[in-house]
Amino acid sequence: MTGSPDRPPVAQADLDAVERQLGRIPRGVVEVSHRCPCGEPDVLRTLPRLPDGTPFPTSFYATCPRLTGAISTLESEGVMREMSDRLEQDPDLAQRYAAAHDDYLARRTELGHVDEIDGISAGGMPSRVKCLHVLVAHSLSVGAGVNPLGDEALGMLPEWWASHPCTELVEDT
Known part of the structure; x- marks a missing residue:
């Protein structure tokens, strides 16, 4: 089991x-x-430095294959490009997305500081959209209203859980 000194083991x-x-x-x-x-x-919350010493900026990590598959479908449909374009045109959206970046960094820093990734969040924040998986995982973990593009992408997803529990997908294949 893993965990951290101030949290119970998973x-x-x-x-x-x-x-x-x-x-x-x-x-x-x-x-x-x-x-x-x-x-x-x-979604898991992970250490900013993995046990083998590797810096790991992805603090919120989507694991469910149905969820990640649905997010990948959005990515393949050009949603990231459209969101990045909107960031350039909408100062309010850009400001809220930059605040999401700050939130991501603050939550990761709660788990420890790693010089190699200092100031680097994940998913392309704060200026572009590079990975919807990170943005959706952030929104699911911290709740609505923190990451506007994560919330938006989450709203576009189908009910990924509707057919079977997530662990059955691997067993089915």
Whole structure:
């Protein structure tokens, strides 16, 4: 089980579920930061430095294969490019997205400071959209109203949990 000194360890059952979702052992897990409506973990919160010493800027990590597949579909439809274009044209949106970047950094710094990634969040924040997976994971973990583009992408997703629990997808294939 992993965790951090000020947080309880992550339950082995959750780590096992995530291992089935990812097809590998999860690394640097601090907590399950969001659960899918099916009850399984779908977003993890991870350390900013993995146990092997690698800096890891992705503090909120989507794990559910149904969720990540749905997000990938949005990415393939050009949603990131459209959102990045809007950031250049809409100062209010750009300001709110920059605040989301600051929130992401503050939450990651709660888990430790890593010089190599200081000031670097994830997903393209604060100036572009590079990865919807990160933005959606951030929104799911911290709630609506913090990451406007994460919230928007989340609103575009189908009910990824509707068919089966997330861990069954790996077992089905």
